[in-house]
Amino acid sequence: MTESKQADIFYPSEEVINQANVPEYEALYQHSVENREEFWAEQADTLGWYKKWDSVLDESNAPFYKWFDGGEINIVHNAIDRHLENANRNKMAIIWEGENGQVRNFSYNGLNREVCQFANVLKSMGVEKGDIVTIYMPQIPELVFAMLACAKIGAIHSVVYGGFSTEALASRIDDAQSRVLITADGGWRRGKQIDLKSIANDAMMRSPSIEVCICVKNNELDVEMEPARDFWLHDLKALPIASSKCDTEQTDAEDPLFILYTSGTTGKPKGMVHTHGGYSVYTSTTHRMAFDIKPQDRWWCAADPGWITGHSYIVYGPLINGATIMLYEGAPNYPYPNRWWQIIENYGINILYTSPTAIRGLMRFGDRWPQKHDLSSLRLLGSVGEPINPEAWRWYHHVIGQDKCPIIDTWWQTETGGFMICPLPVTPLKPGSATKPFFGNVMTIVDDDGNEVPANEEGKLIVNNPWPGMARTVFKDPERYKELYWSQDDNGNWRYLAGDSAKKDEDGYIWVIGRMDEVLKVSGYRLGTAEIESALVSHPQVSEAAAVGLPHELKGNAIHTYVILKQGVAPSKELSMELRAHVGNEMGKIATPEAVEFVDALPKTRSGKIMRRVLKARALGQDEGDLSTLEE
Ligand code: WTA
Numbered sequence: 265m266t267e268s269k270q271a272d273i274f275y276p277s278e279e280v281i282n283q284a285n286v287p288e289y290e291a292l293y294q295h296s297v298e299n300r301e302e303f304w305a306e307q308a309d310t311l312g313w314y315k316k317w318d319s320v321l322d323e324s325n326a327p328f329y330k331w332f333d334g335g336e337i338n339i340v341h342n343a344i345d346r347h348l349e350n351a352n353r354n355k356m357a358i359i360w361e362g363e364n365g366q367v368r369n370f371s372y373n374g375l376n377r378e379v380c381q382f383a384n385v386l387k388s389m390g391v392e393k394g395d396i397v398t399i400y401m402p403q404i405p406e407l408v409f410a411m412l413a414c415a416k417i418g419a420i421h422s423v424v425y426g427g428f429s430t431e432a433l434a435s436r437i438d439d440a441q442s443r444v445l446i447t448a449d450g451g452w453r454r455g456k457q458i459d460l461k462s463i464a465n466d467a468m469m470r471s472p473s474i475e476v477c478i479c480v481k482n483n484e485l486d487v488e489m490e491p492a493r494d495f496w497l498h499d500l501k502a503l504p505i506a507s508s509k510c511d512t513e514q515t516d517a518e519d520p521l522f523i524l525y526t527s528g529t530t531g532k533p534k535g536m537v538h539t540h541g542g543y544s545v546y547t548s549t550t551h552r553m554a555f556d557i558k559p560q561d562r563w564w565c566a567a568d569p570g571w572i573t574g575h576s577y578i579v580y581g582p583l584i585n586g587a588t589i590m591l592y593e594g595a596p597n598y599p600y601p602n603r604w605w606q607i608i609e610n611y612g613i614n615i616l617y618t619s620p621t622a623i624r625g626l627m628r629f630g631d632r633w634p635q636k637h638d639l640s641s642l643r644l645l646g647s648v649g650e651p652i653n654p655e656a657w658r659w660y661h662h663v664i665g666q667d668k669c670p671i672i673d674t675w676w677q678t679e680t681g682g683f684m685i686c687p688l689p690v691t692p693l694k695p696g697s698a699t700k701p702f703f704g705n706v707m708t709i710v711d712d713d714g715n716e717v718p719a720n721e722e723g724k725l726i727v728n729n730p731w732p733g734m735a736r737t738v739f740k741d742p743e744r745y746k747e748l749y750w751s752q753d754d755n756g757n758w759r760y761l762a763g764d765s766a767k768k769d770e771d772g773y774i775w776v777i778g779r780m781d782e783v784l785k786v787s788g789y790r791l792g793t794a795e796i797e798s799a800l801v802s803h804p805q806v807s808e809a810a811a812v813g814l815p816h817e818l819k820g821n822a823i824h825t826y827v828i829l830k831q832g833v834a835p836s837k838e839l840s841m842e843l844r845a846h847v848g849n850e851m852g853k854i855a856t857p858e859a860v861e862f863v864d865a866l867p868k869t870r871s872g873k874i875m876r877r878v879l880k881a882r883a884l885g886q887d888e889g890d891l892s893t894l895e896e
Contacts (some may be wrong), residue, residue: 269377270693271481271768272695273692273693273694273695274661274670274671274692274693275692276670276689276690276691276693276697276858277668278312278344279668279696280643280668280689280690281387281689281690282671283556283625283691284556284688284690285552285553285556285557285688286319286556286688286690288690289690289691289700292703293700293701293703296703296704297703297705297706297729298702300321300573300704300729301320301321302320303703303704304320304321304331304545304704304732305320305733307545307548307549308320308332308335308541308545308732309338309370310548310549311342311544311545311548311584311614312337312342312345312450312683313335313336313337313344314336314337314338315334315335315336315514316335317334317335317517317541317544318333318334318335319331319332319333319334320332320806321472321730323730325761326601326730326758327673327730327745327746327750328413328737328742329730329733329734329736330517330518330736331517331539331541331542331545332517332518332541332542332545332729332732333516333517334347334516334517335516335517335518335541335747336513336514336515336516336517337514337540337541337544338415338416338513338514338515338540339415339416339521339543339544339580339584340379340412340415340416340512340542342544342548342584343412343579343580343583343584344357344372344375344376344379344412344416344583345376346513347372347586347727348372348373348376350849351584352369352372352533353372353373354371354372354373355371355372355586355588356369356370356371356588356591357370357371357372357374357375357583357588357589358370358375358405358408358588358591359562359588359590359591359608359611360404360405360592360593361590361591361592361593362363362404362452362454362457362589362593362594363452363454363592363593363594363598364452368405369439370405370585372392375409375412376508377508378405378409379409379412379413379416379507379510380413380416380507380509380510381501381506381507381510382406382409382410382412382413382497382501382510383413383416383417383881384505384506384507384510385413385478385497385500385501385503386413386414386417386419386444386478387417387502387505387510388471388500388505388506388562388737389444389476389478389495389500390443390476391414391417391419391443391444392417392418392419393419393513393515393829394415394418394419394420394519394520395417395419395420395442395443395444396419396420396422396423396424396440396441396442396523397410397414397420397421397422397442397445397446397748398421398424398433398436398437398440398442398444398445399411399417399422399423399424399445399446399447400416400423400424400426400428400433400445400446400447400460400463400464400467400472401423401426401446401448401460401480401570402426402448402451402452402458402460402482402593403426403451403568403569403591403592403593404448404450404451404480404593405591406448406480406482406497406790407423407426407570408569408578408591410446410521410578410888411555411569411575411579412579413430413588414455414522415521415522415540416510416512416513417510417513418513418515418519420438420520420521420522421521421523422436422442422522422523422524422525422535423522423524423569423570423571423575424436424437424525425568425570425571426451426458426460426502426568426570427568427852427853427854428570428851428852429840429848429849429850429851429852429853430463430466430467430470430637430777430849430850431470431799431802431851432795432848432850432851432852433464433466433467433746434466434467434470434471435471435527435532435533435547436473436533436535437467437468437471437473437474438470439525439532439535439739439740440475440523440535440739441473441715442473442474442777443473443474443475443476444474444475444476444478445464445468445476445478446477446478446479446480447460447461447464447478447479447480448460448461448479448480448481448482448611449461449479449480449483449485449487449625450482450483450485450487450564450595451480451482451586451593451660452483452593452594452730453594453595453598454498454594454595454598455598455599455696457484457485458486459482459487459535459766460769461479461485461487461488461489462488464477465488465490465509465553467494467698472527472537472822475493476493476494476495477490477493477494477624478495479495479496479497480496480497481496481497481498489607490518490604491872499674505812511580515540515564516540516541516734517539517541517542517833518539518540518541518542518790519536519538519539519540520537520538520539520540520710520736521539521540521543521656522537522538522575523535523536523537523538523561523739524536524538524575524678525677526572526677526678526679526790527783527784527790527791527792527795528748528781528783528792529617529748529763529782529783529792529794529795530782530792530794532794532795533792534739534744534748534793535737535738535739535740535743536678536679536735536738537735537736537737537739537841538575538681538733538736539780540682541732542645542731542732542733542734543576543580543681543682543732543733544580544584545732545733546681546682546731546732546733547576547577547580547581547584547669547681547733548580548581548584548585548733549586549682549703549828550581550682550683550702550733551576551577551581551582551585551682552581552585552684553688553702553703554674554683554687554688554689554702555617555644555646555672555689556571556643556644556688556689556828557582557585557587557615558614559586560615561587561588561614561643562587562588562590562611562612562613562614562615562641563582563588563589563590563591563606563613563614563615563617564590564592564607564611564613564615564617564738565577565578565582565617565646566587566592566604566617566618567617567619567648569591569616571678571789571790572676572677572678572681573649575615575679576682576733577617578591579681590607590611590613592604592607596622596625596626597625597629599628600633600637601633602633602634603816604616604626604639605633605634605636605637605639605664606637608637608639608641608642609637609638609639610642612641613641614641614642614643614644614758614876615642615643615644615645615646615662616642616645616646617645617646617647617648617672617674618646618648619647619649619650619787619788620647620649620650620651620652620653620656620788620789620820621649621650621787621788621818621819621820621834623647623652623656623659623660623769624653624818625687625776625818626660627656627660628818629662631663631838634663634664635663639664639666640666640753642664642666642669643669644669644670644672644689645660645661645664645665645669645670645671645672646658646671646672646673646674647671647672647673647674648673648674648676648788649785649789650672650677650778650785650820650821651667651696651776651777651778651820652671652695652696652790653696654695654696657671657673657695657696658695660770661695668689670689670691670693671693671695672686672689673686673687673693673696673697673698673699675697675698675764675774675776677763678735679734679749680727680731680733680734680735680762681724681732681734681735682702682733683702683729684697684701684707684727684762685698685700685701685704685705685707685774685776686698686699686702687699687700694769694773696772696775697773697775697826698767698774698776699773700772700773700774701774701800704727704729704731705727705729705731706727706728706729707725707726707727707728707774707792708726708727708767708768709721709722709723709724709725709726709767709768709774710723710724710793711723711724712724714751714753714754714759719768719769719770720767720768720770721767721769722763722765722766722767722771722777723766723806724761724762724764724765724766724780725760725762725764725765725766726760727759727760727762727764728757728759728760730758734760739763748761750762763779763780763781763783764776764777764778764779765777765778765780766781770851779786782794782876784796784811784813784821785813785820785821786813786819786820786821786822786823786854786855787819787820787854788820789854791809791823791854791855793811793813793857793876795851795855796811796823796825796847796855796857797809797810797811797825799846799847799850799851799855800825800827800843800846800847801848801860802846803843804830805829805830805833805839805844806827806828806829806830806843807828807829807831807842808827808828809825809826809827809828810822810866810874810876810879811823811824811825811826811876812825812826812876813880814858814880814883814884816858817886822858823856823857823858824858824859824861824879824883825843825847825857825859825860825861826861826862826863826879827843827860827861827862827863828862828863828864828866829862835862838860839863840860843857843860844856844857844860854873866879867879868894868895869893869894869895870893870895872895874896875893877889878891878894890895
C-alpha cells in the first residue's frame with residue numbers, strides 16, 4: 265500500500281486507516297470540545313486509580329486549574345504496577361543500546377525490580393514524599409529507574425539534561441533546594457567518555473543544599489567521591505535495605521510529579537510543575553491516539569529523557585501504554601551515519617519519533633546509508649521540537665518511511681506536557697504543518713488585541729481551554745505563571761499564550777512559524793538568550809552581551825552573540841574562541857555560540873532593554889522595523 269499524493273496533501277493508505285485506534289478525527293474532535301470533561305473522564309477511566317476523582321475539572325481558581333481533584337493515583341502504578349498483573353509482566357519494557365554496542369534489556373517485571381530497589385535506596389537516604397531530587401545523568405537505563413523511583417515514593421524529580429554543564433546544573437539544584445543528587449561517573453559520546461561527576465562536583469560546590477549524591481557506575485572514569493556525601497549506587501543496592509519490593513505511594517491526582525526547568529523570556533529558567541493525575545491521562549492518551557500504539561509495538565523516541573519529550577514520550581506515556589521502549593545512548597552517526605537505521609533494523613522498531621534537526625543531519629549523508637537497511641518494520645514516523653521544513657519532511661517520508669508511513673508532526677511544549685497540535689495517522693498531511701488541535705483543545709491565532717486573525721495571516725498562537733497535561737504552575741512563583749501564560753478575553757475566558765507565532769489555513773491546518781520571544785530553538789533544544797548572555801557576562805573580560813538566533817540550515821537556529829568588552833581589553837580571534845568555549849563550559853556544549861562579534865554598543869530601548877530584534881534584522885540585512893523606542 266502506498267499513500268496517494270494529491271498536490272501537497274498526503275492521504276493515508278487503506279492499511280493505515282483500517283488499523284487506526286481512532287478511525288476518524290472530525291466527529292470525535294467536535295464531541296471532545298463540546299463535552300470536554302466527559303471526554304477526559306473517559307480517557308482517565310482507562311487508567312488505574314486508587315480512588316476516583318470528585319471532579320474532572322475544577323475551574324474555581326482559574327487559571328490555576330485542577331484536574332481529577334480528589335482522585336488518588338500514582339503514575340508508577342500505571343506505568344509499571346498494573347502491567348505486572350497481566351501478560352505484560354514478561355514483556356520487554358526497555359531495550360537499551362549503549363554507544364559502545366552494549367545491550368541491556370528489562371522486562372516490565374525487571375523494570376519493577378530495578379525501580380523498587382532504587383526507591384528503597386532513596387528511602388534509606390531519607391527521601392520522603394514531596395522532596396525534590398535532582399537527577400543529572402547520561403542516557404542510561406538508570407536515568408529512567410531514578411525518575412520512576414522518585415515518582416513511586418511520591419518524591420518530585422527535577423531532571424537536568426546531561427548535556428548541560430556546571431552553571432546550568434547548579435542554578436537548577438539551587439532553585440529546587442534539592443538535598444539529594446543522582447548522577448553517574450560519566451557517559452559516552454562519539455567514543456569519548458563524558459565526565460559528568462566532575463561537573464556535578466563543581467555544581468555541588470556552588471549549590472550547597474546537596475547532602476547526598478548517589479552515583480551510578482557507567483564507565484571507567486576515575487572520579488572524585490567525597491566521603492559521607494557521595495555513594496555508589498551499586499554499593500547501596502547491595503545493602504539489605506535495597507530489597508526489590510517497595511509499595512507504591514498513593515498520591516493525590518494534583519500532587520507534583522516533577523519539575524522541569526525551561527527557558528523563558530527573561531531571567532533564569534522556570535521550573536514547570538507537572539502532576540501525577542492529569543499528566544498520566546494526557547501523555548498516555550495523546551501517545552495512544554496520535555501514534556496508534558499497538559500491544560506489539562516497539563517505540564523509539566530518540567530524544568533525551570532530560571527534556572520534556574523524553575519525560576512524556578520515552579518514559580511516562582509509552583510505559584503507561586505498555587509499549588516496548590528503545591533507548592540509545594549515543595550520537596546518531598557514530599561510528600557511521602547508519603547507526604540509527606541499523607538500530608531500526610536490528611530491533612524491528614515500528615515507530616520512530618525524532619526532531620527535524622536529527623532528520624536534516626542524517627539526510628546530509630545521503631540515501632545510501634538508510635537504503636543499506638531493512639526499514640520495513642516502520643509504520644509511523646514522528647517529528648517534534650521545531651517546524652519541519654518540507655524538504656526534510658519529504659526525505660523522511662520517502663527514504664525512511666518508504667512512502668507508507670504517515671508523519672506525525674507534533675507541536676507542544678514543556679508547559680503543555682503533551683501534544684497540542686498533531687495529526688492522527690488517518691489525517692491527510694501537509695508537509696510542514698502539525699495539522700489540527702488534539703482532542704479537547706480549541707486553538708486560535710490572534711492579533712495583539714486578542715482578536716482572531718483571518719485565514720493565512722500570522723498571529724499569536726493561543727489555547728482557549730485548560731487540558732489535563734498542562735503545567736500547574738511555575739515552581740515557587742505562581743504569579744509568574746499567571747502573568748507569563750494567561751490572559752482573559754472580553755468575556756472573561758482564560759486563554760493560554762504559547763509564545764509561538766502561527767497561521768491557520770483555510771482548511772484549519774495550523775502552521776507554526778516559531779518563537780516570538782527570547783527563547784531559541786537550537787537543534788530543537790530550548791535555550792534562553794538570558795542564560796547565554798549571563799554565561800558570557802560571567803567571563804572576567806566581558807562587560808555586556810546579547811544573544812540572538814539566526815537561521816541555520818541544520819540546527820534550525822544558531823546562536824549569534826554580540827559582546828562589549830571591559831575597558832582596556834582588546835578584541836581578538838583568540839578571545840572570541842575563548843568566549844565561545846566559556847559559554848560551552850558554563851552552560852553545556854549545545855549552548856556554544858556560533859559566533860562572537862565584538863561591538864562598542866548594543867541597540868537598547870530607553871529603559872535599557874536590549875533590542876535583539878534590531879540585532880537580528882541587521883545581521884540578516886533586513887528592515888530594522890520600528891525604531892521609535894531605540895535610545896540615541
Ligand atoms: C517549538 C518541545 C514547530 C515551539 C516539545 C514551542 C515546534 C517550543 C514543534 C517548545 C513543532 C515544538 N513544530 N515548532 N512540531 N514542537 N516546537 O518546551 O516553538 O522544548 O514553543 O518542548 O518548541 O519547546 P520545548
